[in-house]
Amino acid sequence: MAEQSKGKAIMRKTLKISSLVLAVIIGILLIAVLISFINHKVKLNQESELFKPLGKMVTVDGHSMSVYTGGKGKTTLVFLAGGGTASPILDFKSLYSRLSDSYRIAVPERIGYGFSDVADTPRDIDTVLDETRKALKLAGEKPPYILFPHSMSGLEAEYWAQKYPNEVSAIVGLDPAVPAAYGNIQMPKTTFVFDLFSLGAKMGVTRFIPSMINSEPAIKGGTLTNHEKDIYKAVFYRRTETKPMINELESVKANAQKVNEMPPPQVPMLFFTSNGAGTGIAREEWQHYQKDYLSKVNNSQQILLDCGHYVQDFKYETIATHSKIFINSLVKVK
Template identity: 30%
Template sequence: MNVNQQADREVQSKSKTKKVLNILFKVFAAIVIVILLFVATVYTVNKISSYSEQKRMEPYGQHVSVDGKNMNVFIQGEGEETIVLLPGFGTASPALDFKPLISELSPYYKVVVVEPFGYGLSDQTDKERSTANIVSEIHEALQSLHIDRYILMGHSISGIYSLDYVNKYADEVSTYVGLDSSVPAISEQKVEASEIVPITWYRNLGFPRLQLKMSDDPYAGLPYDEQTKEQLNILIQKNMFNSTQLNEIVSMYSNFKAAEQLTFPVNLPVLFFVQKNHPAADNWVPEHEKLIENSVRGEVVLLEANHYLYRSHAKEIAEKFRGFMTQQ
């Protein structure tokens, strides 16, 4: 091979390499453009949909002033005894989500659903979501309504807050009822504030809407009318991953740790409704039993249900609860 032929081959090789790189660059650029267009479409659809949903949102309950902000409280029933219902973490609209249980309880009790900051129709807050702050805010809301003697009923994470609550306001709480409530011994994993940043971007870009579109309907086959389900879906879109709830996630681990030092007051009647077969924690039932081993009156009722047992077993819960109360 002479020098000229070798030079021609090198030129051809460089030309082919340049063409391949050019094609790869175009493919990469096309992929980037498609991704950007997809993100822009998700963002735009979410903005338009959110604006439309905001106009269709139907108010319920009443606002009370707490720490200079509005906290929403829903009240139904005129019974002599009062039940205060507290939601599990991330419940989009506690008042609507508890609707089947409220319907079963309100003919006999005054039922008060408190929607903490970041939930339902309540304002958001920048204040740390420590147990102390959450408990103080809920108590301030009840004080504003002159509710000073009641049965406290909490779902999921509210079980952790309730442990602190019943000790701080022992003279106000007559009975505690846990609805598959969290226990200190089975803690959530620690989440650092830096880990929340991607979730914030995820929310701001509108991806939760896409996520929910691709998920199963959590209210399918349950006793919720279509209007209620529509409002629930609107409020899920409004509140999912909001900054207040993300703050609560960061505070969750320390809240569980603080609760490890707490027990229920010995003389406080405690009734737990617990799912019989927890999908991840084999010690779910034993840890609930352990929490009331020193209680003068404590009972655990096992249900063939999932974590949101009040949605599917509202009638059974109400009947068991009423029986428990008449035996006191």
């Protein structure tokens, strides 16, 4: 009996110590999070001068949307960002700066991106497209456009040409997604991990992981100046895994299915296809998705690039050169 009592006492003492250790660990974590949050708020305030719209701000359905415009020419190129790209305006800069001498360019930033508002709005493809069209119109742009979609926005560009063929004269895909690419992808049943990451970003935890911002394609590649990189970073810490970005992930398979319900639009297409790095899909499979899609389009071309998914940040010179040749050929055909 004495040994049993002694054993129970030791167990109670062990549990008490374990509880104390756990409480200390939780306390340390809470203090760390608090310090991170305070540091984040201080940094946001310091960066406020950098977080000023680079383009026009227009109001679409009660929310402010950013649209960057520039360049010169009769043809307007519209750049559509891929999912999760914090600053579309700066992400595309290396490319559109090499095209703006011959064409007018426009970069609308979706809700939750860049300098646009963050709002918990539906991200079905009809809503997203409607917002993009309204934003461009309010910014003074008029169709027809040549669309330059990157990644997930390939779906928006394809749907745009399906639904409003008179507004799209061609599509120059920057490693664009096509409906079939989402057919076999297992999307997460819950966005818990993304929500947790989003919370971490809001608490400023991402600031203590420099590899995240340093690995951003626009920072790692491209031709941004040091000042523009500072602006990108200021945007990044405000636009990482925003609610609209997460909502897009939840809607993407349904959006792909809707695009797939109609045949590919018969507008001229030029796709610049990456080696698949960054897509989560093997090179051959990724390149085949785009090749197969283009096989159903009468006037189409595919150029393979040996670089990662953000082709506009790694092969901007090559893309600009071939894009000009492609666009000029369209003018000659007319």
